[in-house]
Amino acid sequence: MSEPVIGAISAVGTDPAANLMRMAQALEASMAGAAGGAQGTGMVAAPGFEALFKAGLDATNQRLVAADTGVQALATGEASLHDVMIQLEESRLSMQLVVQVRNRLLEAYQDLMRMQV
Amino acid sequence: MDFANSFQISRSAMAIEKLRMDVAAANLANLQTSAPDVASVYKPLAVLGRATPASFEQMFGTFNVRFKGGVDIEAVAATEVTPRRVQQPGHPHADATGFVTYPGIDHAGEMLGMMRALRSYEANVAALNMARTMAQRALDIGGQQ
16 A cells, blocks of 8 residues: 555554554454364354455545545546535545544554453 | 445535526626527526435335435526517617617526525535534544543
């Protein structure tokens, strides 16, 4: 993910999206490990949380890119003002949703890391 | 995101109110456009809207799927209004009897229409903002107070 817009996520490292993905992977791995230990190996491989999270992140990025091109279209006089404003609002909401998911993810990860074993 | 749907409803209304404003401005722009005869004179335009038809799911009563509402632009139609005929014998557009034809635009009516379009647009912006606020309140669920 090289778009500059996604860099607006409060950065943990140089590439926040990659950081989030790593975190999601680690969380999923630890959860799978815990479940596997408790229930044995009868688990069906479901589409992972990581894939779900990545899909959400991609959708948000698409919205941000769409808003970006919308602003460009407005500048060239092809789009109407309210359409672009609505696009911007949609992308803002989408971004806020990603931030909220990231907050929950971080909390869950930290809860797991703090767990006494 | 299901709130995109709420935005779409307001968006359609904003588009038609914008068109109403443009058409009223076009009518006012041609307030003094003279013509040599009744056939070629500017006809005031009017915007016709139509409620967006219900979706398949809505027809079968499952409103929780996704409410599709809003307004579609049907047409921008010319209205048949009796033109104004003014006695101006020296005018380049004067006919044999010295009458010049002006479009029968209702000046006060167009001003009122613009005001109404503006207020309606504002109402739809308010609706959109409230939908956005609702979405943001949903994002507040479980957050620190």
